[in-house]
Amino acid sequence: MSLIKQDDRITVDTFLEGIWRENPVFVMMLGMCPVLAVTNSAINALAMGLATTFVLITSSLLVSLFRNLIPSEVRIATYIVIIATFVTIVDYIIQALSQDVYNALGAFIQLIVVNCIILGRAEACASRNKPVKSMVNAAGMGLGFTLALLCLGVVREILGSGSLFGLPLFGEQFQPWVVMVLPPGGFLVLGGWLLFFEWLKTRKQQSLAAEGVTHG
Amino acid sequence: MSQKHIILRTAPHVKKPQDVPLIMRNVVYALLPIVAFAVYQFGISVLALVIVTTLACLGTERFFNWMGNKPSSLSDWSSTITGILLALTLPPGFPLWMAAVAGIAGIAIGKAVFGGIGYNVFNPALVGRAFVQAAFPVAITTWTPAFFTGRFSEFVPSSLTLPFMMPPETAEWVEQVAVDGFTGATPLALQKFQHITTDPFALYTGTVAGSAGETSALLILVCGMYLVVRKMMNWQIPAWLFVGVIVTSGVLYLINPDKNPDPLFMLFSGGLMLGAMFMASDMVGSPLTPRGVMVYGLLIGSLTVIIRVYGSLSEGIMYAILLGNAATPLIDAWTQPRLFGAKPKGKSA
Amino acid sequence: MSSKTSTAMIATLGFVTALSGFLIVTVYQATKPAIEENKRLSIQKTVLEVIKGATADKHFIINDKGELLEAVPGMKGINIYAGYDARGKLMGVAVEGSAQGYSGSVDTIYAYTPACECITGIKVIKQTETPGLGDKVITDKNFVANFDKLEAKVNAAGDALANAIVAVKHGAKHNPWEIDAISGATISSKAIAKGLNGSAQQVLPKVVPLLPTIESKFTSEGAKP
Numbered sequence: 062m063s064l065i066k067q068d069d070r071i072t073v074d075t076f077l078e079g080i081w082r083e084n085p086v087f088v089m090m091l092g093m094c095p096v097l098a099v100t101n102s103a104i105n106a107l108a109m110g111l112a113t114t115f116v117l118i119t120s121s122l123l124v125s126l127f128r129n130l131i132p133s134e135v136r137i138a139t140y141i142v143i144i145a146t147f148v149t150i151v152d153y154i155i156q157a158l159s160q161d162v163y164n165a166l167g168a169f170i171q172l173i174v175v176n177c178i179i180l181g182r183a184e185a186c187a188s189r190n191k192p193v194k195s196m197v198n199a200a201g202m203g204l205g206f207t208l209a210l211l212c213l214g215v216v217r218e219i220l221g222s223g224s225l226f227g228l229p230l231f232g233e234q235f236q237p238w239v240v241m242v243l244p245p246g247g248f249l250v251l252g253g254w255l256l257f258f259e260w261l262k263t264r265k266q267q268s269l270a271a272e273g274v275t276h277g
Numbered sequence: 278m279s280q281k282h283i284i285l286r287t288a289p290h291v292k293k294p295q296d297v298p299l300i301m302r303n304v305v306y307a308l309l310p311i312v313a314f315a316v317y318q319f320g321i322s323v324l325a326l327v328i329v330t331t332l333a334c335l336g337t338e339r340f341f342n343w344m345g346n347k348p349s350s351l352s353d354w355s356s357t358i359t360g361i362l363l364a365l366t367l368p369p370g371f372p373l374w375m376a377a378v379a380g381i382a383g384i385a386i387g388k389a390v391f392g393g394i395g396y397n398v399f400n401p402a403l404v405g406r407a408f409v410q411a412a413f414p415v416a417i418t419t420w421t422p423a424f425f426t427g428r429f430s431e432f433v434p435s436s437l438t439l440p441f442m443m444p445p446e447t448a449e450w451v452e453q454v455a456v457d458g459f460t461g462a463t464p465l466a467l468q469k470f471q472h473i474t475t476d477p478f479a480l481y482t483g484t485v486a487g488s489a490g491e492t493s494a495l496l497i498l499v500c501g502m503y504l505v506v507r508k509m510m511n512w513q514i515p516a517w518l519f520v521g522v523i524v525t526s527g528v529l530y531l532i533n534p535d536k537n538p539d540p541l542f543m544l545f546s547g548g549l550m551l552g553a554m555f556m557a558s559d560m561v562g563s564p565l566t567p568r569g570v571m572v573y574g575l576l577i578g579s580l581t582v583i584i585r586v587y588g589s590l591s592e593g594i595m596y597a598i599l600l601g602n603a604a605t606p607l608i609d610a611w612t613q614p615r616l617f618g619a620k621p622k623g624k625s626a
Numbered sequence: 627m628s629s630k631t632s633t634a635m636i637a638t639l640g641f642v643t644a645l646s647g648f649l650i651v652t653v654y655q656a657t658k659p660a661i662e663e664n665k666r667l668s669i670q671k672t673v674l675e676v677i678k679g680a681t682a683d684k685h686f687i688i689n690d691k692g693e694l695l696e697a698v699p700g701m702k703g704i705n706i707y708a709g710y711d712a713r714g715k716l717m718g719v720a721v722e723g724s725a726q727g728y729s730g731s732v733d734t735i736y737a738y739t740p741a742c743e744c745i746t747g748i749k750v751i752k753q754t755e756t757p758g759l760g761d762k763v764i765t766d767k768n769f770v771a772n773f774d775k776l777e778a779k780v781n782a783a784g785d786a787l788a789n790a791i792v793a794v795k796h797g798a799k800h801n802p803w804e805i806d807a808i809s810g811a812t813i814s815s816k817a818i819a820k821g822l823n824g825s826a827q828q829v830l831p832k833v834v835p836l837l838p839t840i841e842s843k844f845t846s847e848g849a850k851p
Contacts, residue, residue, distance in 0.1 A: 127638070127642070131638050131642075132635050134631065134635055135635045135638060135639055139638060139639060142639070142642050142646055143642060143646065146645075146646035146649055146650055149650050153653050154653070154657060156664065157661050157664065158660075159664075160664045160667075160668045164752075223441075231441060231442075234442045235441060235442060236372075236375075236442055236443040236444070239413065240408065240411035245411060249386065252390070256390070260344060589728075
C-alpha cells in the first residue's frame with residue numbers, strides 16, 4: 062500500500078524499545094504531567110498506566126489504518142480527534158467499572174489527550190508503519206510508561222502511606238513521609254530514579270570501556 | 278587583610294582549596310559554643326542529634342563522592358557545618374532517624390546534585406530541614422522544655438523512635454518534667470496563635486521552647502561576631518537582614534500593634550538570629566556585589582516577617598533564606614557594577 | 627490542486643469525526659446504566675454509612691419555596707437524603723455541607739438525627755487537603771469522635787441553630803456544639819465546622835418541620851434494599 066518501502070518486520074525490539082531503550086518517562090522524559098500528578102499511590106499509577114496504554118494501542122491502530130488517507134496538513138488535528146475519542150471512551154469505561162478509581166484519577170484521565178507520548182507515537186510510529194507493528198510498538202511504549210509510573214507510585218506509596226496497593230506494610234505506628242504524596246515527592250522520586258538509571262548507564266559504559274582497554 | 282576580603286567574596290569562583298577548609302573550620306569553632314549551650318539546655322538528646330546529623334551529612338557526601346568517582350571532599354569541613362547547623366535548627370526531641378533523613382536529604386538534594394561544594398544554589402542544611410518539614414510536619418513542631426530535670430541521663434522519649442515509626446506522644450512526659458509554665462509552643466507560635474508575648478529577656482538567654490540551637494539569640498550573636506572579627510563572614514548580610522526585619526515589622530507594628538509583634542521580638546525570637554548569622558551569610562548562596570548583598574539581606578528580612586505574620590506557619594526564616602538563595606543569581610545579575618549606564622534600580626524590598 | 631487537497635482534508639476530518647462520534651455514542655450508551663448505578667450506589671453507601679441504623683434511603687429535594695419534593699434528575703434545590711430502618715422509622719437525614727479548606731473546598735455529607743437533635747455522623751466526600759495533615763479530618767479517631775453526638779438544636783424561632791457549630795482549639799471543647807480541632811490541621815478542622823455550620827444553619831430549620839412528612843413518605847414507597 063505504502064509507496065515508500067518500510068521495514069515491516071516485527072522484532073522483539075519493536076516491543077521492547079518502549080520498555081527500556083526508549084522508555085517514554087525515564088529516557089524520553091515525555092508525559093511528565095501524569096507521571097508527577099497521579100503516582101501518589103501504586104493503584105493510581107497502575108490505573109493511569111493501563112488507561113494510557115489502552116489509548117496508545119487503539120489510537121495507534123486507527124492512525125495506522127488511515128495513515129495513507131490522512132493529508133499531512135490536517136494530520137495533527139486528525140490524530141487529536143482519534144486520541145480524544147479513545148480517551149473519552151476510557152473515561153466512560155473507568156467510570157462504569159469503579160467510581161473510586163475514577164474519583165482518584167480525576168481530571169487526569171481527560172488529560173491523557175494531551176499526553177505527548179500518544180501524539181508522539183502516532184506521529185513517529187503509527188503514521189509510518191502497518192497496523193500490527195504500530196500496535197506492538199504502542200503496547201511496548203504503554204507498558205514502559207506503566208512500569209515507570211509504577212516505579213514512582215510504589216516508592217511514593219510505601220514512604221508516603223506505608224502501604225502498597227492499599228495494603229498496609231508496617232502497621233499502625235508507621236510514620237508516613239507526607240512530602241512523598243505531595244507534588245514535590247513526585248519530583249524527588251522521579252529525580253531519584255533518573256539519577257539511578259543514569260548512574261547504571263554510566264557504570265555500564267565505563268566497564269565496557271575498561272573491557273575495551275584490556276582486550277584491545 | 279584586603280587580600281582575605283577578596284578571597285571571602287569570591288570563594289566559589291576562585292579555586293583556592295586551601296582557604297575553604299580554613300574558613301569552614303573557623304565556622305565550626307564558632308558553632309561549638311552554640312552546640313555546647315544547646316546540649317546544656319536540652320541534654321544528651323541534642324548531643325545525639327548533632328552527632329547523627331553530622332554523620333548523616335558526611336556519609337551522604339562520601340556516598341556521592343563514590344558514586345561520581347570523585348576524591349573524598351570530607352576534609353573541607355563543609356558537610357560538618359551542614360550537619361551541625363541542621364541539628365541546631367531541629368527540635369531537641371526530634372526523632373534521630375528523621376534527623377538522619379534530614380541530613381541525607383540536605384546533602385543529596387541540596388548539594389550533591391548541584392555538583393558539591395561551591396555549586397549548591399541553596400543552603401544544604403535548610404534544604405534538609407525543609408524536606409523534613411514537608412515530610413514530618415508534626416514531629417518538627419513538637420517542642421520539648423529547656424532545662425528539664427534528668428536531661429543529662431535520659432533522652433527525650435521521642436528521640437529514640439525506631440526508624441520509620443511514629444514518635445510517641447510526649448505531652449504527658451513534658452508535663453512531668455517541665456518547669457512550670459511550659460506550653461509546648463514556641464514564643465512565635467504563642468504570639469501568632471494565642472497573642473501571648475514572651476518576656477524579651479527569656480529570648481536573649483534561651484529559656485524558651487524552640488529548635489535546639491536557636492533559643493539564645495545573644496549567644497548566637499556573639500559567636501557570629503567571632504567570624505565577623507576574623508573577617509570570615511560578610512557582616513553586611515546579617516546587618517541588612519536585621520534592617521529588613523526591623524523596617525517591615527516596624528511598619529506592621531505601627532499599623533496594628535495589637536496583632537503584630539514589635540520589631541525587637543521579631544529580631545530575637547525563633548531561628549532568625551541563627552539563620553541570619555550562619556545560613557543567610559553562607560557564601561555560596563549569597564550575592565557578591567555590595568548592592569546585591571543589601572537587596573538580598575532586605576529581601577530575606579522582610580520575607581521572614583511577612584511569612585511570620587501572614588503565613589500559616591509561625592516561623593518564616595527558613596523559607597525566606599531559601600527564597601533569598603533562589604533569588605541570588607538574579608540579584609547578582611541586576612546589581613552588576615554599572616558598565617552600561619544601567620539605571621540604579623533593583624531594590625524590591 | 628488546492629481545492630482537491632481541501633476536499634481531501636475536509637473529507638478525512640469529516641470521516642474521522644463521524645467515526646469518533648459513532649464510537650463515543652456507542653460506548654456512552656453501553657456504559658450509561660452502569661455509571662448511573664455506580665453513582666447511585668456510591669451515594670446510597672455514603673448515606674447509609676453516615677446515618678447509623680439506616681437500611682434504606684430516599685432522596686428528596688427542598689426547592690426555593692421550601693417545599694419537599696421527591697428527587698428526579700435535573701431538579702434544583704437542597705438535597706436531602708433520608709435514611710430509614712427496616713420498619714420505616716426515620717433514623718435521620720443526611721445533608722451536604724461544604725466550605726473552603728486549606729487547599730480547596732471540603733465537601734461533606736452529615737447525618738442529622740431528630741431523636742437527639744444532633745449531628746451523629748459525617749463523611750468527607752471530596753477534599754484536597756494536605757495528605758497526612760489536613761486529611762486527618764477523615765482518619766483521626768479523636769476528631770471523628772466529635773461527630774458521635776454534636777448538638778445542632780434549632781432555636782425557638784425556628785430560623786437558625788440555637789448555638790452555632792464552631793471548631794475550637796485542640797483540647798478546648800467544653801460545649802456539645804463545639805468541635806475539638808486537630809492540632810496541626812486547624813484550617814481543615816475549621817473548614818469542616820464551617821461547612822457544617824453554614825449548611826445546618828440554613829437547612830436544618832427548613833428540614834425539621836418537614837420531618838414527619840419525610841417519615842410518612844417511606845411507607846408509600848416501600849423499602850429499597
